[in-house]
Amino acid sequence: MTIKITPDELKVIAKYIEDISGIFLDESKVYLIETRLGDLVEELGCASYSELHYKAKSDASGSIKKKIIDAITTRETFFFRDTPPFELLQHKILPDLIDKRTCKSSTSLPVTIRIWSAACSTGQEVYSIAIVLKKLLPDFAKFNIRLLGTDISDAIIAQASYGQYNRFEIERGLSKDMLQEYFIPDGNNWKIKDEIRAMATFKKQNLLEPFTEPGKFDIVFCRNVAIYFSPENRVKLFNKIADILEPDGYLVIGSSEFLTGVCPRFEPKKYLKSIYYQLKGTPKPGF
Numbered sequence: 001m002t003i004k005i006t007p008d009e010l011k012v013i014a015k016y017i018e019d020i021s022g023i024f025l026d027e028s029k030v031y032l033i034e035t036r037l038g039d040l041v042e043e044l045g046c047a048s049y050s051e052l053h054y055k056a057k058s059d060a061s062g063s064i065k066k067k068i069i070d071a072i073t074t075r076e077t078f079f080f081r082d083t084p085p086f087e088l089l090q091h092k093i094l095p096d097l098i099d100k101r102t103c104k105s106s107t108s109l110p111v112t113i114r115i116w117s118a119a120c121s122t123g124q125e126v127y128s129i130a131i132v133l134k135k136l137l138p139d140f141a142k143f144n145i146r147l148l149g150t151d152i153s154d155a156i157i158a159q160a161s162y163g164q165y166n167r168f169e170i171e172r173g174l175s176k177d178m179l180q181e182y183f184i185p186d187g188n189n190w191k192i193k194d195e196i197r198a199m200a201t202f203k204k205q206n207l208l209e210p211f212t213e214p215g216k217f218d219i220v221f222c223r224n225v226a227i228y229f230s231p232e233n234r235v236k237l238f239n240k241i242a243d244i245l246e247p248d249g250y251l252v253i254g255s256s257e258f259l260t261g262v263c264p265r266f267e268p269k270k271y272l273k274s275i276y277y278q279l280k281g282t283p284k285p286g287f
């Protein structure tokens with residue numbers, strides 16, 4: 001039998017979830033909380049949501065907190081989600097950046113480009129970016145391209161890093177040709193080829209906490225995560241991203257998201273069907 005959450009418990013558990021993950025849940029999300037946390041309440045032998053909250057707070061190992069994060073997060077993702085951002089990457093962002101970085105470089109050192117997929121879920125976004133890089137730059141090894149994928153969930157990061165997908169996941173966004181070229185069969189599943197896997201690194205990063213990766217990024221994909229945050233946490237997140245973006249860097253957000261009124265340091269720009277963001281005052285290519 002599903003244990004029901006009381007209005008008082010809802011306030012307490014929603015505040016706890018927001019504190020640990022940024023995910024904002026109001027009274028309208030009772031059903032979501034009960035569906036996603038109900039099994040955990042039972043698994044841990046709790047008689048109520050108050051007891052779950054108490055156990056999570058007093059668990060020094062942090063394992064209940066992790067389980068709550070794993071249960072409450074929405075992981076929906078797929079390869080080449082919303083297509084235009086990947087066309088934007090291939091036809092505008094990467095060519096512009098490579099041009100600029102090549103002109104700027106006075107040494108024979110390879111051109112460096114740092115890309116971050118923040119909140120990458122099970123890795124489809126990261127490998128879609130890697131496939132675009134591989135298609136655009138057959139001489140990939142000549143460049144110093146760093147591709148980082150992060151997420152709040154250890155379990156999800158482990159899955160992303162392993163790079164194995166079932167038929168359902170593979171059929172979402174990948175053409176037959178891409179499947180043949182970049183994946184190998186692995187039992188009933190498919191695994192990303194080593195050469196693509198090797199292009200990326202994965203690590204845990206809670207976007208609410210200070211960013212642990214040193215240095216600046218040229219391209220940040222931060223898609224379909226801030227929609228779950230409160231307006232205050234959205235402001236904090238995009239300001240932090242503005243801090244770690246190169247002055248001529250690019251930010252790509254989800255197709256239903258916008259930054260107007262969230263972070264005035266960014267201005268929207270349009271390329272074909274895509275909107276991307278750059279810091280205000282970004283010099284135009286060629287200048």
Ligand SMILES: C[S@@+](CC[C@H](N)C(=O)[O-])C[C@H]1O[C@@H](n2cnc3c(N)ncnc32)[C@H](O)[C@@H]1O
Nearest residue numbers: 021073075076077119121152206207223224225
């Ligand atoms: C809906 S998925 C989006 C995945 C991918 N960016 C895309 O657009 O297809 C949201 C991801 O955000 C992650 N997430 C939620 N809160 C987070 C936080 N505070 N820090 C980092 N990742 C978070 C979840 O674990 C989940 O994998």
